[in-house]
Amino acid sequence: MSTELKTIENTGVKGVDLTITRFWGGNKRGGMVQLTQGLGGLFIGRVDDPGFIQLTVKDAYHVIVELTNWVKSVASDRAKALQVEINGKKELKKTILQEAVDCEKFIDNLEVIEIPLRLLK
Numbered sequence: 001m002s003t004e005l006k007t008i009e010n011t012g013v014k015g016v017d018l019t020i021t022r023f024w025g026g027n028k029r030g031g032m033v034q035l036t037q038g039l040g041g042l043f044i045g046r047v048d049d050p051g052f053i054q055l056t057v058k059d060a061y062h063v064i065v066e067l068t069n070w071v072k073s074v075a076s077d078r079a080k081a082l083q084v085e086i087n088g089k090k091e092l093k094k095t096i097l098q099e100a101v102d103c104e105k106f107i108d109n110l111e112v113i114e115i116p117l118r119l120l121k
Helices: 057-088 090-109
Strands: 002-011 016-024 031-037 051-056
Touching (some): 031 057
Antiparallel strands (some): 016 031
């Protein structure tokens, strides 16, 4: 039995939906998630139907760590770019400064719980 957890609209280059579904992967793998973008390969060869991936809890944890690091990096780069823009355009200081502060707060609050991998089946 599977359960659809969330559909994120307008994702990726083609702007198709990304669906997150949980399911039982059997006694060996346990609970798993499937990420499906587009129609999941129903029509092989269509550019807007990239397909799906299935992840164990351990796999998902590793993906979360890597994506969190990437998001932090992008937000940090954006904050630095905004600081440069602030220095060049004093009239935009208040607006840009607020966005930079928001980026820094986002970075500070974005954490992944460090769990021993042995606890992830």
